[in-house]
Structures are given as C-alpha cells and as structure tokens.
Amino acid sequence: MLTVATTPEQAKQVISEWKAQGLTVGLVPTMGYLHEGHESLIKRAVAENDRVMVSVFVNPIQFAPGEDLETYPRDFEADKRLIEGAGATLVFHPEPADLYFPDACTYVNVEGITAELCGKTRPTHFRGVCTVVNKLMNISQADRAYFGQKDAQQLAVIRRMVRDLNMNVQVVGCPIVREEDGLAKSSRNTYLSAEERTAALVLSRAVAEGQRLMEAGERSAATVLGAMKQLIEAEPLARIDYVEMVSWDDIKPVETVDGPVLVAMAVYIGKTRLIDNFIFGE
Known part of the structure; x- marks a missing residue:
C-alpha cells in the first residue's frame, strides 16, 4: 500500500521506522507527470532497495522567470497509480511552503561543471536542482538515488555534489527511455x-x-x-x-x-x- 507524505516531518517519520528495521532506502526525485522513463527508475530502485520513496514536486527554485513553472503538466492521481504499480512504498508530495522556509537563505551551488550546456542559458537552474535534491536526500536518508541519463548534465552535477560534500548516498544513473520512434520520453x-x-x-x-x-x-x-x-x-x-x-x-x-x-x-x-x-x- 502506498503512503503519501506531504511534509518533511511525515516522510521522516515513515523513513525512521524503516531505518530502525535496518532497511535500505531508494530515492527517485521527480517533478511528476510521470511516464515510462520515471517508471523505469522506480522499478530499478524497487529491485535494489528494501523500500523506495518517490518525490513528486514541481520545484519552483529551478525555474527562471518566464519559464514554464505555472504550465508544467501535473496529474498527481495518475502519478500515484504509476508509483504504486511500480512497487514504491512512499510518495512525498509537498507544497513549496512545506519544503522551503519563508526566510530560507541557504542554497547548494555547484560551480564549474554547471557553466556549460544548460547552465549557459539557465544560469540559476542547477542551484535550484542541487538544493532540492540535497533536501530530498536528507529527508529520505537514501542509500541510493536514481536519475535518468536524459538529464545527463544534471546527473553529472549531482554526482559531483555528492562527492564534494561527502554525502552518504550512491547516485545511480539509468538509461534514456525512448518512444518507439526514438523520441526521448519527457x-x-x-x-x-x-x-x-x-x-x-x-x-x-x-x-x-x-x-x-x-x-x-x-x-x-x-x-x-x-x-x-x-x-x-x-x-x-x-x-x-x-x-x-x-x-x-x-x-x-x-x-x-x-x-x-x-x-x-x-x-x-x-x-x-x-x-x-x-x-x-x-
């Protein structure tokens, strides 16, 4: 049965019970509107861990003004069905106010490796990504976290963040999932x-x-x-x-x-x- 947590405290309570039993935890961070690519990440996490937390959160701090924050597709009921069908046990679905304090002034900024590719035209994007992923890793106490290669620079940046900050989590990269005609699923x-x-x-x-x-x-x-x-x-x-x-x-x-x-x-x-x-x- 799938448990839904909407605050960090609720998620931590579930995870503390898992950890007390000595169970391993996998984390799959997503922005929702899930497709077969996300499903492949969840299924791999389920295969390699005792319990899996999937986050469904459209992260406002990784969007620049004028980007598609407001119009980004959302369908949480469909997401829950896919997550449960893939075998995960906890979905973390906070509102921005649940995850970010109103006076928050701390961000995770990975330099150098973020300067090329998407970082050129989206200069604040990876600061938002690294900050939210860091928070999700802390909340979940994950042993392993799963990311798709379609966002290859993101995968490289998160690996560097985990290495540089001595974070106790293994970052697992997973292959791009494509439509039958070759288009990368997105x-x-x-x-x-x-x-x-x-x-x-x-x-x-x-x-x-x-x-x-x-x-x-x-x-x-x-x-x-x-x-x-x-x-x-x-x-x-x-x-x-x-x-x-x-x-x-x-x-x-x-x-x-x-x-x-x-x-x-x-x-x-x-x-x-x-x-x-x-x-x-x-």
Whole structure:
C-alpha cells in the first residue's frame, strides 16, 4: 500500500521506522507527470532497495522567470497509480511552503561543471536542482538515488555534489527511455502539437548520426557536431539552443575525443525546449 507524505516531518517519520528495521532506502526525485522513463527508475530502485520513496514536486527554485513553472503538466492521481504499480512504498508530495522556509537563505551551488550546456542559458537552474535534491536526500536518508541519463548534465552535477560534500548516498544513473520512434520520453512532450511531435524526431536522428560517426572512428568534435547541427537545421520547426561535446567527468568542451564524452543538445521545437544526448566511451 502506498503512503503519501506531504511534509518533511511525515516522510521522516515513515523513513525512521524503516531505518530502525535496518532497511535500505531508494530515492527517485521527480517533478511528476510521470511516464515510462520515471517508471523505469522506480522499478530499478524497487529491485535494489528494501523500500523506495518517490518525490513528486514541481520545484519552483529551478525555474527562471518566464519559464514554464505555472504550465508544467501535473496529474498527481495518475502519478500515484504509476508509483504504486511500480512497487514504491512512499510518495512525498509537498507544497513549496512545506519544503522551503519563508526566510530560507541557504542554497547548494555547484560551480564549474554547471557553466556549460544548460547552465549557459539557465544560469540559476542547477542551484535550484542541487538544493532540492540535497533536501530530498536528507529527508529520505537514501542509500541510493536514481536519475535518468536524459538529464545527463544534471546527473553529472549531482554526482559531483555528492562527492564534494561527502554525502552518504550512491547516485545511480539509468538509461534514456525512448518512444518507439526514438523520441526521448519527457513530460514536456505533451506541449507538442502533432506537427511539432513529428518535427521533434530530428533530435533522436541527430543523436543517431553522431553515434554513427563516432562508432565509425570520427574523433573531431567539430565534424561530429557539424553533421548533427546540419541535420537539425534542416527541420523548419527546430531552433538550436546548443549542440555540444564535453568531457563526461567535468563537462568541459573538447575538440578531440580522447576519453569519455557527453554529446548533448537542447533544441526548441516551436516554443518547447527539448533535450537529448548520448555518452561515448564510458
């Protein structure tokens, strides 16, 4: 049976009972409107831990003014059904006032690794992400926390935060889950019209082209990225935010592949900003 906690105190009470029994705890942080990608994270957490807490919280401090905080899709009843069906035992669903004190003045800021990719155009985003994830890890006392590779920079940033702050939690990265036609699953896909949904396939086609070139031996970032950009720019509804190749460990631009790299993109399809990526050489 699924327990719903709406305050940190309620969640901590449940978790303290688990910990008293010596049980391991998995954490799956989400912003809700869950899909098969989230479900895969929850199922892996259930398989690897005695108990699992899933958070459903649209985190206001990771949105900049003018972004889609108010319109971000929400359906908590559907989320609960998916979470329970995937085998989790606790869902944490607070309101912002339950999680953030009105006079809060403490944030978690990871520098350097957040400067590229999404950090360029969303400079306050990762401060909000790291702050809320830190809070969720503290509340859940998680042994393991699960994040999807679709948000690859987020995964790298959280791993660095956990390492740098000596946090006692294992960060587990999980593969991208895609639609049958290749589009990476995202809650924001619901914003797309039928025409935009078709146009959005240019992202996964660009990923496939980049992978093909690198698997064939291409090691020049300019060549790989140039081919990917050319493909995306041929789609009239697409507007590139970035297409970049960075080192996977510290998210710094590379010119030549000589170790594990992340090739990542953010592309607007109409007004909707979508992301996709692949990791090579890991």
